[in-house]
Amino acid sequence: MHAISDDLWSLIVAVLPAGRRRGRPWNDHRRTLEGIIWRYRAGSPWCDLPEHFGPWQSVAERHLRWSVDGIYARIFAAIASDLDAEDADLGVLLSVDSTSVRAHRHAAGARSGRRTGGSVELQEISR
Numbered sequence: 001m002h003a004i005s006d007d008l009w010s011l012i013v014a015v016l017p018a019g020r021r022r023g024r025p026w027n028d029h030r031r032t033l034e035g036i037i038w039r040y041r042a043g044s045p046w047c048d049l050p051e052h053f054g055p056w057q058s059v060a061e062r063h064l065r066w067s068v069d070g071i072y073a074r075i076f077a078a079i080a081s082d083l084d085a086e087d088a089d090l091g092v093l094l095s096v097d098s099t100s101v102r103a104h105r106h107a108a109g110a111r112s113g114r115r116t117g118g119s120v121e122l123q124e125i126s127r
Contacts, residue, residue, distance in 0.1 A: 011082055015078050
């Protein structure tokens with residue numbers, strides 16, 4: 001059983017990057033994305049990611065890479081283009097406001113300038 005339905009995955013997979021030409025091949029995109037989703041739903045640190053999602057370092061690195069490369073924006077656009085007006089309020093589905101997210105108790109002590117694996121909005125880096 002997947003956290004991402006097959007119908008939704010068919011929209012997402014079309015905008016994900018192809019495999020690498022050099023180096024070690026990527027882990028399965030679906031398994032990796034489900035690991036990212038699990039991490040945010042559970043509110044856990046990357047190192048607590050269950051093994052069936054692959055090495056946590058690989059999942060965290062892919063999350064950062066996709067944030068920087070704009071992959072999440074492409075995923076959201078693909079999903080939005082398929083939604084009907086009756087389906088759902090896209091703003092509710094794709095946004096998380098800081099007033100509804102509890103910060104971790106160590107959040108106040110984070111070192112500045114570090115990539116911590118925060119939300120997609122916090123990881124967007126201008127080039």
